[in-house]
Structures are given as C-alpha cells and as structure tokens.
Amino acid sequence: xLTELRAKTAEAQRAAGxxxxxxxxxxxxxxxxxxxxxTQSATAQLLLGKALxxxxxxxxxxxxxxxxxxxxxxxxxLQAELGVPVQAIAAGxxxxxxxxxxxxxxxxxxxxxxxxxxxxxxxxxxxxxxGAPAWRHLVITCNAQGKLATQYRDEPRLSAxxxxxxxxxxxLVMTSSFTNLLLxxxxxxxxxxxxxxxEKAAANAQNIIDVHADAIAAxxxxxxxxxxxxxxxxxxxxxxxxxxxxxxxxxxxxxxLAETFLGLRHGPxxxxxxxTLVVAMLSxxxxxxxxxxxxxxxxxxxxLGMAKLVVGDDIPEDVLCAGDVAITTSAxxxxxDVPPLLAGVMAVQWLGFFRCLELGGKPDTPAEGVLTRxxxxxxxHGAIP
Numbered sequence: 562x563l564t565e566l567r568a569k570t571a572e573a574q575r576a577a578g579x580x581x582x583x584x585x586x587x588x589x590x591x592x593x594x595x596x597x598x599x600t601q602s603a604t605a606q607l608l609l610g611k612a613l614x615x616x617x618x619x620x621x622x623x624x625x626x627x628x629x630x631x632x633x634x635x636x637x638x639l640q641a642e643l644g645v646p647v648q649a650i651a652a653g654x655x656x657x658x659x660x661x662x663x664x665x666x667x668x669x670x671x672x673x674x675x676x677x678x679x680x681x682x683x684x685x686x687x688x689x690x691x692g693a694p695a696w697r698h699l700v701i702t703c704n705a706q707g708k709l710a711t712q713y714r715d716e717p718r719l720s721a722x723x724x725x726x727x728x729x730x731x732x733l734v735m736t737s738s739f740t741n742l743l744l745x746x747x748x749x750x751x752x753x754x755x756x757x758x759x760e761k762a763a764a765n766a767q768n769i770i771d772v773h774a775d776a777i778a779a780x781x782x783x784x785x786x787x788x789x790x791x792x793x794x795x796x797x798x799x800x801x802x803x804x805x806x807x808x809x810x811x812x813x814x815x816x817x818l819a820e821t822f823l824g825l826r827h828g829p830x831x832x833x834x835x836x837t838l839v840v841a842m843l844s845x846x847x848x849x850x851x852x853x854x855x856x857x858x859x860x861x862x863x864x865l866g867m868a869k870l871v872v873g874d875d876i877p878e879d880v881l882c883a884g885d886v887a888i889t890t891s892a893x894x895x896x897x898d899v900p901p902l903l904a905g906v907m908a909v910q911w912l913g914f915f916r917c918l919e920l921g922g923k924p925d926t927p928a929e930g931v932l933t934r935x936x937x938x939x940x941x942h943g944a945i946p
Contacts, residue, residue, distance in 0.1 A: 562774070562775050562778040562779075562915070563770070563774040563775060563778065566579065566583060566918075567583070567587075577918075577923070578922070578923025578924060578925045578926060579914070579918065579923065579924045579925060580925065581730070581731040581732040581925045582732040582734060582736060582914055582924035582925050583914070583924075585730045585731070585732055585736045585737040585738075586736045586737065586907065586910050586911065586914065587770060588727060588737055589736070589737050589740055589741075589763075589766050589903075589907060590763040590764075590766045590767045590770075591763075592725065592727055592728055592737055592740075592741050593740065593741065593744055593759055593762060593763050593766070593903070594759065594760070594763055595725055595727075596724055596725065596728065596741045596744045596745060597744060597754070597756065597759040599724065599725065599745075599748075600722070600744065600745055600747070600748025600754075601748070601751075601752075601754075601756075605722060605748060606748075606751060608720050608722060609699070609720075609722065609748055609749050609751070610751070611720060612669055612671075612697060612699040612720055612749070613643070613669070613749065615667075616645065617645060617667060617668045617669040617697065618645070618646075618664070618666040618667055618668055619645065619646050619647075619648075619664040619666065619668035619669070620639065620640075620643070620645055620646070620647040620648075620668060620669045620671065621647075621648055621649070621650050621655075621663065621664065621668060621669070621670050621671070622635055622636055622647065622648070622649045622650075622671045622673060622746070623649070623650055623651065623652045623655055623670060623671065623672055623673070623685060624651070624652055624672065624673040624674055624682075625651060625652045625653060625679050625681060625682070626735075626805065627675075627735040627738075627739050627802055627805060628652075628673045628674055628675065628735075628742070629649055629650075629651045629652070629673075630739075630798045630799070630801045630802040630805070631673050631739060631742050631743050631746065631798065631802075632649030632650075632671070632673055632746075632798070633649045633795075633797060633798030633801065634743055634795045634796075634798035634799055634802075634902060635647070635649070635673075635743060635746040635747065635795070635798075636648055636649045636795075636798075637794050637795050638747065638750075638795050638896075638898060638899075639746070639747075639749060639750070642750050642753050643749070643750075646664070648664075649798070650662055650663075652672075652679070652681040652682060652685050653681055655681075655685045655688075655689070656681045656684055656685050656688070656941075659685070659688060659689065659692065659693070660692075663689070663693060663696075666695065667695040667696065667697075668695070668696050668697075669696065669697050669698070669699060670685075670686075670689060670696050670697070670698050670699070671698075671699045671700075671701065671746065672685070672686060672698065672699070672700045672701070672702075672709055673701050673702075673742050673745075673746065674700070674701075674702045674703075674704075674707065674709055674742075675702070675703045675704065675729060675730060675735055675738040675742070676702075676703070676704045676707050676729070677700065677702040677704050677707025677708050677709030677710050678704070678707045678708050678709075680941065681941075682708065682709055683708045683709060683712060684941050686698055686700075686709065686713070686719070690716065690718065690719075694718075696718075697718050697719070698713075698716075698718055698719040698720070699719070699720050699721075699722070700713075700719065700720070700721040700722065701721075701722045701724070701742055701745045701746055702721065702722075702723055702724070702742075703723070703724045703725075703726075703728045703729035703730070703738045703741070703742065704723070704729050705723045705726065709721065710723050722745055722748070724741055724742065724745055725741075728741040728742070731925075732924065732925045732926075733809070733925065733926055733927060734806060734809050734810060734913070734924065734927065736910045739802060739906060740903055740906055740907070743902075743903070743906075744759070744903075747896075747899070750896075753896075754896060754899075755893070755894075755895035755896055757893055757894070757895055758893040758895050758896035758897075758899045758900060759899070761890075761891050761892070761893040761899075761900040762893075762899055762900040762902075762903040762904065764891060765890045765891055765900050765901075765903070765904040766903065766904060766907050769888060769904060769907050769908060769911070773886070773888050773908070774911055776886045777870065777886065777908060777911045777912050777915060778911070778915040779886075780838065780868060780870060780886055780912065780915075781912055781915035781916040781918075781919055782915070782919050783838075783867060783868065784836055784867070785815060785836060785837075785838050785867065785916065786815065786816065786834070786836035786837070787815060787816040787817065787818070787832065787834065787836065787837045787838070788803075788804070788807050788815055788816075788817050788818075788837060788838040788839075788840060788912075789804075789817070789818045789819075789820060789825070789829070789832055789833055789837060789838075789839055789840065789866075790803040790804045790807075790817065790818070790819045790820075790840045790842070790909065791819075791820060791821065791822050791825060791839065791840065791841045791842065791853070791856070792819070792821065792822075792841075792842040792905070793821055793822055793823075793844050793849055793852075793853060794844060794846075794849070794898070795898055795902055796842040796843075796844065796898075796901075796902055796905060797819070797821055799842055799902055799905050799906050799909070800819040800820070800821075800840070800842055801819040802906060802909065803817075803819070803840055803842075803905075803906070803909030803912070803913075804817035804818060804819040805817075806909055806910055806912075806913035807909070807912065807913045807916060809913070809927055809928065810913040810914065810916065810917035810922065810924055810927045811913070811916055811917055811920055811922060811927070812922060812927055812928040813928070814920055815916060818832050822841075822852060822853040822856045823852060823856065825856055826856070826859075830860075830865065833860065833865040833866045834865075834866075835866075835867060836867055837865075837866045837867060838866065838867055838868055838869075838870065838912075839857075839860060839865075839866040839868070839869045839870070840869070840870045840872075840908075840909060840912070841853065841857055841869060841870070841871045841872070841873075842872050842873065842901070842902070842905035843871065843872065843873025843874065843876065843901065844873070844898070844901075845873070845874055845892065845897040845898050845900075845901050846897075846898075847875070850873065850874075850875070854877055854880045857869065857871070857880040858879065858880055861880070861882050867884075868882075868884045868885050868886070869881065869882070869885040869886070870885070870886045870888075870908065870912065871885065871886070871887045871888070872887075872888045872890065872901065872904055872905045872908050873888075873889070873890060873901045873905070874889065874890055874891075874892045874901055875889075875892075876889055888904065888908055890904045
C-alpha cells in the first residue's frame with residue numbers, strides 16, 4: 562500500500578489529503594541524523610551547556626498535546642544521565658497551578674514546542690519569569706518565527722534551540738516534529754548521546770518503511786473500534802503519543818487508551834474487547850521486558866483483543882498469535898532505550914495514518930472544523946500573555 566501512495570503525483574497526494582503527513586513521516590531517518598549533528602555542534606552544545614550551568618536543582622519539561630508527551634519520553638532518560646530530578650508538567654497545568662506544582666528552588670524549565678505559538682506556551686514562560694525568577698528557561702522548537710523563539714531574545718534567563726525548518730511539520734498532526742524535538746532534548750546529554758544510537762534508530766525507522774509498513778497498513782484495515790497503547794518508562798510517553806495520533810487522525814472514530822503494561826491489570830484491561838488492537842512498545846531492559854511480555858501472554862491466554870502490534874528488541878515468539886505484527890528493532894550498546902523508543906513512535910504514526918485513510922479521512926487535516934494546527938487564542942485569566 563505504501564508504494565502505491567508514494568507513487569501518486571504530488572497533486573494527487575494533496576487532493577487525497579495526505580501529502581504533508583506522508584512526507585514528514587518518511588523524512589524522519591534523514592532529519593534525525595541532521596538533528597543529532599545540530600545538537601552536537603559547538604554552538605548548540607554551548608547553548609545547552611549554559612542551560613545546565615549552574616546545575617539546576619530540578620528540571621521541568623513542559624508543552625501541550627504531543628509536546629508534553631515528548632517531555633514524558635525525555636524525563637526518565639535525562640534524569641538517569643544528568644542525576645537531577647526531572648519531570649514533565651503540562652503547560653496548561655503550569656498556567657493554572659504553577660504555584661502548587663512547580664518544584665521549589667532554582668530550576669530549569671524546558672519548553673518543547675513545534676510552533677511555539679500556542680496561547681499557553683508564552684503565557685507560562687512570562688508568568689514564571691515574573692513569578693519564579695530563580696528559574697532559567699530553555700526553549701526547543703521547530704519554528705524560528707514562533708513566539709517562543711523570537712519574543713525573548715533580550716531575556717538573559719532564556720535560551721532557544723531552533724531545529725531545522727523541515728521538522729516544522731505542515732500537517733496538523735505532529736510526526737517528524739515529535740521525534741526531532743525528542744532528539745533535540747536528548748542533546749542535553751552532550752557526548753553521552755552516542756552517534757551509534759541515533760544511527761541505529763534511523764536504520765530501524767528505514768526498516769519499518771521498507772519492510773513493515775504494509776503489514777501495519779493491513780492491521781489498520783481490519784475492523785478496529787478501539788486501540789490500547791502500552792509502554793513503560795520513557796515509552797509510556799510514546800504510548801500516549803500513539804493514542805493521541807490515532808484519536809486525532811480518525812476524528813475520534815477509534816477510541817484509544819494509553820497505559821503502562823503493569824497498570825493494565827488494575828482495571829484498564831476491561832477496555833480490551835474483541836475489536837481492540839493492542840500496541841506494545843517493549844523496553845530495551847531485559848528485566849522490564851519480562852514483565853511486559855508476561856502481560857502480553859496474559860492477554861493472549863484470556864483471548865483479549867483482535868491483534869497485537871509489538872515493537873522492540875528480542876520479541877519472544879510465545880507473546881505473538883496468528884494475525885499479530887512484530888517489528889524487531891536492532892539494539893544499541895549505548896543509549897539502548899533510544900532506538901526502540903523512536904521505532905515505536907514511527908510505528909504508531911503509520912498506524913494512525915493508515916487507519917485514517919481506511920476510514921476515508923485526510924491525515925493532513927483530520928477532524929477539520931474541530932482541530933487546528935496551532936490551538937486558537939483563548940482568554941488568559943490572570944496570566945501574563
């Protein structure tokens with residue numbers, strides 16, 4: 562199916578409403594390599610090093626929609642390497658409850674944004690610059706012209722890392738912007754982010770494009786009413802992103818749930834019906850993966866779900882049933898979580914993309930009249946605009 566979609570003329574792709582989304586998913590292996598080179602450049606490392614010097618007592622990642630899920634992916638990875646408490650707090654929560662949720666003492670707020678123009682993005686930065694002056698700020702964005710990239714050029718407490726313009730997705734849904742912003746955040750690791758890990762991730766992504774896309778398309782064409790996305794640690798943010806991608810691209814026609822593997826047993830397993838697809842993003846840690854695979858075996862034993870899409874290293878054969886799709890990723894000795902994490906995100910992007918087309922939708926502009934690429938302005942009650 563992917564070959565046929567790619568073979569259509571640019572005009573035909575635009576008419577069918579998938580030209581931007583297709584291009585942006587496909588460009589990820591190349592843009593990941595470029596983003597890695599950008600973040601490892603002397604200029605970027607000077608900027609990122611400044612954000613961490615002096616060492617903050619806390620790091621908070623913030624954003625809205627997909628951007629906060631990037632923060633949820635990044636938080637455990639950054640905390641493990643930097644040795645600083647790191648958490649993700651949604652921009653909307655900071656806007657309304659910053660006094661009760663922002664950790665005390667000097668910290669670093671990292672604002673992650675595709676456009677940098679969402680109403681709460683600048684409002685949160687402005688509010689904290691005034692109300693929490695001990696906090697420094699780092700913006701990671703895809704849009705050089707957005708408010709977050711342009712409004713604070715004279716503010717010494719804020720630095721901005723702007724990614725390549727190609728990552729500023731034109732589609733309503735975030736795809737390459739999501740994964741490249743994630744890699745932009747990993748730039749804070751400096752030399753601890755190994756080039757081999759990024760290269761493995763790019764190779765895994767290309768393998769999904771070349772080998773597995775049609776199998777994902779076939780899954781998406783089945784009688785799917787709902788989908789549950791499972792992930793642990795950093796992959797839970799990816800699971801939440803997968804659930805949002807499917808919900809956005811199908812205009813809510815496919816109901817979704819994101820949960821941790823072990824959390825599924827505590828009530829949410831009742832969500833898994835005969836027309837539910839189970840998407841599993843396995844950990845690179847063998848001990849964690851054992852727990853995760855036990856949950857998949859339990860689902861099979863209870864005959865729950867219509868099929869599984871499983872992504873990760875060393876997928877045991879006994880967690881798979883007839884009709885399931887397994888995408889085995891190549892492991893990386895350094896930063897082992899990064900390649901399967903990015904592969905999982907790409908897999909769920911394709912899943913949402915193909916399901917949207919199957920339902921007669923347009924991936925570039927799903928839920929037209931309901932969703933917009935940048936959230937419309939809204940009243941900021943008591944906040945600094």
